[in-house]
Amino acid sequence: MGRSLFRTSLFRRARLWATGTLMAAGAVGLAAAPASAWTGGNVWVNFGSWNCPSGGSVVGVYWAVDTYSSGPATGDWGDNVVYPRVRVGSGSYNTLSYQVMCKKWGWYQYRGVVSQRTLTPYKSGLSYTY
Incomplete structure (x- = not known):
C-alpha cells in the first residue's frame, strides 16, 4: 500500500x-x-539628379534595405529607379541604404554620396522620390 x-x-x-x-x-x-504585423511587399524608389553632387544624372544605384533585401552586387543599372522588397503595413520600418552612380558629360561616371532613408509604407506599390 x-x-x-x-x-x-x-x-x-x-x-x-x-x-x-x-x-x-x-x-x-x-x-x-507582436503589437503590430507587417508583410513583405515592394515599393518604387526614384532617385533625382540632385543626388549627384558634381552634376549629371543618375544611371545606376547600389542599394540594400536593412538585412531584409538588397540589389544586385554589381548595382542596378540603366535608370534611376529601384523596386526593393520592403516590410509593408502596420509596424513596418525599413532603412534604405543607397549610393547612386552618376554620369556627366556623356562619358564621365562617378559615385554619389552614400545615404540612408527611412521607409514606412502602408501598402505595396507606393512610390518614393529621393
Missing part, C-alpha cells in the same frame, strides 16, 4: 508540474504576440 500511495503522489506532482508549465507557456505566448 505504501508504494501505491507514493506512485499516486508522484503522478499528482507530475500532473501539477505539466499543468503549470502549459499555463506558463501560454502566458509567455500571449506576452510575445
